Amino acid sequence: MHPAELSRQTVAWNGISLQVPTSWYPTVVLDRYLLFAEESGPVCGLKWQATRGRFSPDSLCKKLGRRMPSARFQPWQPPPSWERPLAPCPWYGFQWQGEQVELGERQRGRGILLYLPKEQRTVALQWPNFRDEREQLYLQLLLSLRHHHDQAYIPWQLFDISARLPAAARLREHSFLPGRYSLAFTLASERLALLRFKPAAELLRNSGLGEFGTFLAGPAQLLPVTDPARARWVYSAGGAQAWLRRLRRQPTGIALQLRHYPEHNLILGVHVQGSSAKAAALLDSVLNHYHPG
Helix, strand or coil: CCHHCCCCEEECCCEEEEEECCCCEEEEECCEEEEEEECEEEEEEEEEEEEECCCCHHHHHHHHHHCCCCCCEEECCCCCCHHHHHCCCCCEEEEEEEEEEECCCEEEEEEEEEEEEEEEEEEEEEEEECCCCHHHHHHHHHHEEEECCCCCCEEEECCCCCEECCCCCEEEEEECCCEEEEEEEEECCEEEEEEEEECCHCCCCCCCCHHHHHHHHHHCCCCCCCCCEEEEEEEEEEEHHHHHHHHHHHHHHEEEEEEEHHHEEEEEEEEEEEHHHHHHHHHHHHHHEEEEC
Protein backbone atom coordinates (compact mmCIF):
# COMPACT_ATOMS: atom_id res chain seq x y z
CA MET A 1 0.00 0.00 0.00
CA HIS A 2 1.29 3.46 -0.91
CA PRO A 3 2.51 5.46 2.16
CA ALA A 4 0.01 8.25 1.37
CA GLU A 5 -2.83 5.74 1.83
CA LEU A 6 -1.75 4.74 5.34
CA SER A 7 -2.77 8.06 6.92
CA ARG A 8 -6.53 7.98 7.55
CA GLN A 9 -9.32 10.37 8.41
CA THR A 10 -12.80 9.67 9.74
CA VAL A 11 -15.78 10.78 7.71
CA ALA A 12 -19.20 10.65 9.39
CA TRP A 13 -22.30 11.79 7.55
CA ASN A 14 -26.02 11.28 8.17
CA GLY A 15 -25.81 8.07 10.17
CA ILE A 16 -22.80 6.39 8.61
CA SER A 17 -19.03 6.66 9.14
CA LEU A 18 -15.87 5.18 7.63
CA GLN A 19 -12.10 5.65 7.45
CA VAL A 20 -10.60 6.97 4.20
CA PRO A 21 -7.07 8.07 3.24
CA THR A 22 -6.32 11.70 4.12
CA SER A 23 -5.44 12.27 0.46
CA TRP A 24 -9.11 11.66 -0.46
CA TYR A 25 -11.58 14.54 -0.33
CA PRO A 26 -15.37 14.74 -0.91
CA THR A 27 -16.37 16.26 -4.24
CA VAL A 28 -20.11 15.45 -4.07
CA VAL A 29 -22.04 15.58 -0.79
CA LEU A 30 -25.75 14.70 -0.86
CA ASP A 31 -28.07 13.54 1.92
CA ARG A 32 -27.10 9.87 1.54
CA TYR A 33 -24.37 9.91 -1.06
CA LEU A 34 -20.68 10.83 -0.94
CA LEU A 35 -18.17 10.83 -3.77
CA PHE A 36 -14.46 10.97 -2.92
CA ALA A 37 -11.63 11.92 -5.24
CA GLU A 38 -7.89 12.39 -5.23
CA GLU A 39 -5.59 14.25 -7.61
CA SER A 40 -5.97 11.60 -10.30
CA GLY A 41 -9.79 11.70 -10.19
CA PRO A 42 -12.77 9.95 -8.51
CA VAL A 43 -11.86 6.98 -6.30
CA CYS A 44 -14.88 6.00 -4.21
CA GLY A 45 -18.64 6.52 -4.16
CA LEU A 46 -20.75 5.68 -1.11
CA LYS A 47 -24.54 5.47 -1.12
CA TRP A 48 -26.88 4.15 1.57
CA GLN A 49 -30.61 3.76 1.97
CA ALA A 50 -33.30 2.06 4.01
CA THR A 51 -34.30 -1.33 2.60
CA ARG A 52 -37.63 -2.83 3.57
CA GLY A 53 -38.24 -6.50 2.92
CA ARG A 54 -36.05 -8.68 0.74
CA PHE A 55 -32.51 -7.76 -0.32
CA SER A 56 -32.71 -7.48 -4.12
CA PRO A 57 -29.34 -6.75 -5.81
CA ASP A 58 -30.92 -6.54 -9.28
CA SER A 59 -33.32 -3.76 -8.34
CA LEU A 60 -30.59 -1.91 -6.42
CA CYS A 61 -28.25 -2.06 -9.40
CA LYS A 62 -31.02 -0.61 -11.54
CA LYS A 63 -31.28 2.32 -9.15
CA LEU A 64 -27.53 2.85 -9.34
CA GLY A 65 -27.84 2.69 -13.11
CA ARG A 66 -30.05 5.78 -13.14
CA ARG A 67 -26.91 7.82 -12.49
CA MET A 68 -25.17 5.93 -15.31
CA PRO A 69 -27.87 5.42 -17.94
CA SER A 70 -25.44 3.98 -20.49
CA ALA A 71 -23.69 1.67 -18.03
CA ARG A 72 -23.71 -2.11 -18.28
CA PHE A 73 -23.80 -3.82 -14.87
CA GLN A 74 -22.48 -7.35 -14.44
CA PRO A 75 -21.73 -9.59 -11.44
CA TRP A 76 -18.23 -9.41 -9.99
CA GLN A 77 -16.55 -11.86 -7.64
CA PRO A 78 -14.41 -10.07 -5.02
CA PRO A 79 -11.00 -11.52 -4.04
CA PRO A 80 -11.13 -14.64 -1.80
CA SER A 81 -9.66 -12.67 1.12
CA TRP A 82 -12.85 -10.57 1.22
CA GLU A 83 -15.27 -13.45 1.69
CA ARG A 84 -14.81 -14.02 5.43
CA PRO A 85 -15.06 -10.30 6.41
CA LEU A 86 -18.18 -9.94 4.25
CA ALA A 87 -19.76 -13.24 5.37
CA PRO A 88 -21.90 -11.95 8.31
CA CYS A 89 -24.08 -9.90 5.93
CA PRO A 90 -25.69 -10.60 2.55
CA TRP A 91 -23.66 -8.94 -0.19
CA TYR A 92 -23.35 -8.72 -3.95
CA GLY A 93 -20.33 -7.77 -6.06
CA PHE A 94 -20.84 -5.89 -9.33
CA GLN A 95 -18.84 -4.18 -12.06
CA TRP A 96 -19.84 -1.63 -14.64
CA GLN A 97 -18.71 0.36 -17.62
CA GLY A 98 -20.44 3.53 -18.72
CA GLU A 99 -20.94 7.24 -18.14
CA GLN A 100 -21.67 8.65 -14.67
CA VAL A 101 -23.96 11.69 -14.47
CA GLU A 102 -21.98 13.52 -11.75
CA LEU A 103 -18.71 13.16 -13.65
CA GLY A 104 -19.78 13.56 -17.24
CA GLU A 105 -17.24 11.00 -18.39
CA ARG A 106 -17.04 7.35 -19.28
CA GLN A 107 -15.48 5.10 -16.72
CA ARG A 108 -15.38 1.53 -15.49
CA GLY A 109 -15.36 0.28 -11.95
CA ARG A 110 -16.36 -2.30 -9.38
CA GLY A 111 -18.42 -2.22 -6.24
CA ILE A 112 -20.15 -4.02 -3.40
CA LEU A 113 -23.76 -3.96 -2.21
CA LEU A 114 -23.81 -4.74 1.50
CA TYR A 115 -27.11 -5.46 3.26
CA LEU A 116 -27.38 -4.92 7.01
CA PRO A 117 -30.45 -6.87 8.24
CA LYS A 118 -30.46 -5.44 11.76
CA GLU A 119 -30.47 -1.85 10.51
CA GLN A 120 -32.56 -2.71 7.41
CA ARG A 121 -30.20 -0.69 5.28
CA THR A 122 -28.15 -1.29 2.16
CA VAL A 123 -24.80 0.34 1.48
CA ALA A 124 -23.36 0.61 -2.02
CA LEU A 125 -19.62 1.16 -2.28
CA GLN A 126 -18.38 1.97 -5.79
CA TRP A 127 -14.76 2.25 -6.87
CA PRO A 128 -14.42 4.04 -10.21
CA ASN A 129 -11.29 2.97 -12.09
CA PHE A 130 -10.79 0.03 -9.71
CA ARG A 131 -7.11 -0.83 -9.22
CA ASP A 132 -6.05 -4.34 -8.24
CA GLU A 133 -3.14 -3.05 -6.16
CA ARG A 134 -5.68 -1.25 -3.94
CA GLU A 135 -7.71 -4.36 -3.04
CA GLN A 136 -6.51 -4.25 0.58
CA LEU A 137 -7.41 -0.56 0.86
CA TYR A 138 -10.91 -1.19 -0.49
CA LEU A 139 -11.40 -4.03 1.97
CA GLN A 140 -10.30 -1.83 4.86
CA LEU A 141 -12.90 0.75 3.81
CA LEU A 142 -15.57 -1.93 4.00
CA LEU A 143 -14.39 -3.06 7.43
CA SER A 144 -14.35 0.51 8.75
CA LEU A 145 -18.02 1.13 7.89
CA ARG A 146 -20.18 1.91 10.91
CA HIS A 147 -23.90 2.64 11.22
CA HIS A 148 -25.15 4.87 14.01
CA HIS A 149 -28.92 4.81 13.53
CA ASP A 150 -29.54 2.89 16.74
CA GLN A 151 -27.51 5.30 18.89
CA ALA A 152 -28.75 8.21 20.98
CA TYR A 153 -26.23 10.56 19.33
CA ILE A 154 -24.96 10.64 15.75
CA PRO A 155 -21.45 11.80 14.74
CA TRP A 156 -20.99 14.30 11.91
CA GLN A 157 -17.45 14.81 10.62
CA LEU A 158 -16.49 16.18 7.23
CA PHE A 159 -13.74 18.47 5.93
CA ASP A 160 -12.46 20.27 9.04
CA ILE A 161 -15.51 20.16 11.36
CA SER A 162 -16.74 17.54 13.81
CA ALA A 163 -20.03 17.41 15.74
CA ARG A 164 -22.28 15.08 17.69
CA LEU A 165 -26.04 15.60 17.49
CA PRO A 166 -29.11 13.85 18.92
CA ALA A 167 -30.26 11.01 16.68
CA ALA A 168 -33.62 12.77 16.26
CA ALA A 169 -31.96 15.69 14.43
CA ARG A 170 -32.91 15.59 10.74
CA LEU A 171 -30.74 17.17 8.07
CA ARG A 172 -32.74 19.78 6.12
CA GLU A 173 -30.05 21.28 3.93
CA HIS A 174 -26.31 21.78 3.76
CA SER A 175 -23.92 24.07 1.97
CA PHE A 176 -20.14 23.90 1.60
CA LEU A 177 -19.09 27.18 0.02
CA PRO A 178 -15.59 28.67 0.03
CA GLY A 179 -15.22 30.37 3.38
CA ARG A 180 -18.58 29.28 4.79
CA TYR A 181 -20.15 25.93 5.66
CA SER A 182 -23.71 25.54 6.93
CA LEU A 183 -25.58 22.42 8.06
CA ALA A 184 -29.25 22.96 8.96
CA PHE A 185 -31.33 20.51 11.00
CA THR A 186 -34.77 20.17 12.55
CA LEU A 187 -35.10 18.68 16.02
CA ALA A 188 -38.69 18.44 17.27
CA SER A 189 -39.93 22.06 17.07
CA GLU A 190 -36.41 23.53 17.03
CA ARG A 191 -34.24 24.53 14.08
CA LEU A 192 -30.53 24.09 14.49
CA ALA A 193 -27.64 25.23 12.30
CA LEU A 194 -23.95 24.42 12.51
CA LEU A 195 -21.82 27.20 11.01
CA ARG A 196 -18.18 27.40 10.00
CA PHE A 197 -16.27 30.43 8.67
CA LYS A 198 -12.72 30.67 7.36
CA PRO A 199 -10.23 32.42 7.17
CA ALA A 200 -11.01 33.82 10.61
CA ALA A 201 -7.98 36.12 10.68
CA GLU A 202 -9.20 37.95 7.59
CA LEU A 203 -12.86 38.00 8.65
CA LEU A 204 -11.96 39.51 12.02
CA ARG A 205 -9.30 41.88 10.71
CA ASN A 206 -11.38 45.02 11.30
CA SER A 207 -13.92 43.81 13.87
CA GLY A 208 -14.40 41.65 16.92
CA LEU A 209 -16.39 38.44 17.07
CA GLY A 210 -19.43 40.30 18.40
CA GLU A 211 -19.51 42.69 15.45
CA PHE A 212 -18.95 39.86 12.98
CA GLY A 213 -21.93 37.85 14.27
CA THR A 214 -24.45 40.69 14.29
CA PHE A 215 -25.74 39.85 10.80
CA LEU A 216 -26.60 36.32 11.99
CA ALA A 217 -28.27 37.20 15.29
CA GLY A 218 -31.52 38.82 14.09
CA PRO A 219 -33.43 40.17 17.11
CA ALA A 220 -31.11 38.39 19.56
CA GLN A 221 -28.98 40.62 21.77
CA LEU A 222 -25.25 40.23 22.37
CA LEU A 223 -24.47 39.30 25.96
CA PRO A 224 -21.60 40.98 27.84
CA VAL A 225 -18.29 39.63 26.55
CA THR A 226 -16.04 37.87 29.08
CA ASP A 227 -13.92 35.93 26.57
CA PRO A 228 -12.84 37.63 23.30
CA ALA A 229 -12.78 34.21 21.59
CA ARG A 230 -16.52 33.68 22.28
CA ALA A 231 -19.66 35.70 21.60
CA ARG A 232 -23.24 34.80 22.50
CA TRP A 233 -26.61 36.26 21.52
CA VAL A 234 -29.96 35.45 23.17
CA TYR A 235 -33.56 36.40 22.44
CA SER A 236 -36.65 35.35 24.40
CA ALA A 237 -40.05 36.78 23.50
CA GLY A 238 -42.60 37.23 26.24
CA GLY A 239 -46.21 38.31 26.70
CA ALA A 240 -47.95 39.70 23.64
CA GLN A 241 -44.73 39.54 21.61
CA ALA A 242 -44.49 35.78 22.16
CA TRP A 243 -48.15 35.34 21.18
CA LEU A 244 -47.64 37.41 18.04
CA ARG A 245 -44.51 35.50 17.00
CA ARG A 246 -46.28 32.14 17.50
CA LEU A 247 -49.17 33.43 15.38
CA ARG A 248 -46.68 34.29 12.63
CA ARG A 249 -44.91 30.94 13.11
CA GLN A 250 -41.75 32.68 14.19
CA PRO A 251 -39.46 31.37 16.92
CA THR A 252 -40.00 32.77 20.40
CA GLY A 253 -36.45 31.85 21.41
CA ILE A 254 -33.16 32.41 19.56
CA ALA A 255 -29.68 31.51 20.74
CA LEU A 256 -26.45 31.96 18.82
CA GLN A 257 -22.86 31.43 19.86
CA LEU A 258 -19.67 31.88 17.86
CA ARG A 259 -16.23 30.70 18.90
CA HIS A 260 -12.90 31.71 17.37
CA TYR A 261 -10.19 29.04 17.05
CA PRO A 262 -7.05 31.05 16.14
CA GLU A 263 -4.88 27.92 15.92
CA HIS A 264 -7.18 26.59 13.16
CA ASN A 265 -8.01 30.00 11.66
CA LEU A 266 -11.69 29.06 12.12
CA ILE A 267 -14.90 30.51 13.50
CA LEU A 268 -17.46 27.88 14.49
CA GLY A 269 -21.04 28.72 15.41
CA VAL A 270 -24.26 27.13 16.59
CA HIS A 271 -27.59 28.84 15.88
CA VAL A 272 -30.84 27.60 17.46
CA GLN A 273 -34.35 28.90 16.78
CA GLY A 274 -37.40 27.55 18.57
CA SER A 275 -39.13 27.90 21.91
CA SER A 276 -37.75 30.20 24.57
CA ALA A 277 -37.51 27.33 27.05
CA LYS A 278 -35.43 25.02 24.83
CA ALA A 279 -33.21 27.18 22.61
CA ALA A 280 -30.44 27.96 25.11
CA ALA A 281 -30.31 24.41 26.52
CA LEU A 282 -30.05 22.87 23.06
CA LEU A 283 -27.35 25.37 22.12
CA ASP A 284 -25.19 24.39 25.09
CA SER A 285 -25.71 20.67 24.45
CA VAL A 286 -24.51 20.97 20.84
CA LEU A 287 -21.64 23.34 21.64
CA ASN A 288 -20.07 20.75 23.93
CA HIS A 289 -19.51 18.45 20.95
CA TYR A 290 -18.84 20.82 18.04
CA HIS A 291 -15.19 21.56 17.32
CA PRO A 292 -12.57 21.58 14.54
CA GLY A 293 -12.25 18.13 12.98
